[in-house]
Amino acid sequence: MSTDPMTGPAAAPEMLSRPGRRQRGPLWFAWRRFLANRAAVAGGVVLALIALLAVVAPLITPAGPNDQDFLSEALAFPSGAHWFGVDDLGRDFFTRIVHGARVSLTIGFAAAAFSVIIGIPLGAAAGYFGGRTDWIIMRVIEIFSVVPPLLAAMLLGALTGGGFWMIVAIAALFGWVQVCLLVRAQIKAFKEKEFVRAAQALGGGPSYVIRVHLIPNSISPIIIGFVLAIPMAMMLEASLSFLGVGVPPPTPSWGQMINTGLDFMYFYWHLAVFPTIALAVTVLATSLFGDGLRDALDPTMKAQ
């Protein structure tokens, strides 16, 4: 205990003094935490490289993805001319794999975007209003958690005949649950905060409070939900395409290629190995990146 400040003169007021040096924000610390996580950084770099390859695919590949330019060399092993070999229909396999990344990533990001679009309003409503609204939304989520996604997706895929947008829709249908739960938990925690009460005391209605205060403060769980929905959608697409109810041929899809590759596996290993590696590396990189983001943006570590 030091001397009693009550008895001394009041400390010099901080009246109108200019603010000092700007302090680092929570995002800066999140970025530092992310950089300290090597697996996450590696995942992010690999994901960025794959995305770059997907974008510039036509520039770096010798032929179109569906061009049967090398029929005479069908099933050729990897070589200097065909890095990943040639497939059974005479198409350059490297071209197919790179173009498959386009399909995988597009489906992953599109499904994650739709997951977020469905998950945010439902999670916000459940978390903010509670009571009956929360009860109904939670029961819907329970239905989705009880049904095995792959079985339901197979049923829906078989009924609708698959196709690109159908798979995006199916993946979003199962992806929003995670986003919704994350957003709901965050909003439940924040709606009792005093800045929310202050806004209510000022006359801000539910839509104002949710839009202006609660959703911007849920940006971390939203980013996490988005990134974690991507590998799930990519896996779902690959599974459905493997089973023949996903993206129809000739559109290059890794799941489809793995399926074809299985038929030739004992003699032409490259047809099964390369798409499997491509899928595994992409899903792993996205998952590591997402986990790293989640750890870095964890609100309980913000005060560090």
Next chain:
Amino acid sequence: MGRPDRIAPGDVPALELRGLGKTFHLRSGGVLRRRSTALHAVRDVDLVLPRNGILGLVGESGSGKSTTGMMALRLLEPTAGRILLEGTDITTLGSAALKPWRQKMQVVFQDSYSALDPMFTLQQVVAEPLRIHGIGTPDERAERALAWLERVGLHRGYGSRYAHELSGGQRQRVAIARALILGPSVLIADEPTSALDVSVKAQIINLLQDLQQDMGLSILFISHDLSVVRSLCDRVAVMFAGRIVEAAETEGIFGAARHPYTRSLLDAIPQLDPRNRRRRQFRSREDLAADIPVLSRAELAGDVAPSDTPRLVPVAPGHLVEARVTADPDTRSGA
């Protein structure tokens, strides 16, 4: 715009609570054997906050003083009683009808950290009331917010900063600016200084005092810090277990407390003089709850019918104490 233009006459208090009560129903047990227990957080609270005055509301944690403040703001719905703001009953107004009245009554909270949105710049925080009520253009709002930052003693350079960059005292200044930018007549201050250092506390109290005089504010000052209450408030109401047990002018409470709970609160103030230090006795809640003063009619300042149920009775002009009233001094049962 849409502001209540009815000018109340001078004798109407800024804020009046009549018989305000809040009962929570706690459910326990499973689906089959559901029990419901009623918890009376606040019971039958009458408070009058005069214009241009500061009323202290003191009591221990859980005595219902913050609940009373939240009900007065209509942030918590009362289960009984009425809230009169400048003579108008706002107890049952819907949110749209209430919105203009919200400009007249604002709040400052205890925890200045969670009171400011971490994603907002301070200028956005202070301008938010204007934004919600659609006052001015964005540029005008920003300018008024910066002017208010200066008025509460912060350089306008803080306008682009975020709450986490400030100290507790600075954040509380921002919260006060936000509460007052609409020019309310009533400010409910819910323990605004209890999270602050002693020297910063004094600055915030001075700021509140200055603003109160400048704006003619009426402040309901909720606190458990009796030294602050004594220096700031004109009148003090003491809450215990959800009821008001004593209310008087500040010096009446600090000089001539009658209720045993008020006395035990005053005893809890630390002594500055070491010679007055002693091992302090703290009475239990149950003990205090059972110890209801018994007063004879002769001791009262007004004509009150004898009653066996405790209620607030005047013992001096303006000094109310919760007590049982007996007809004759001889029948006192040893309070």
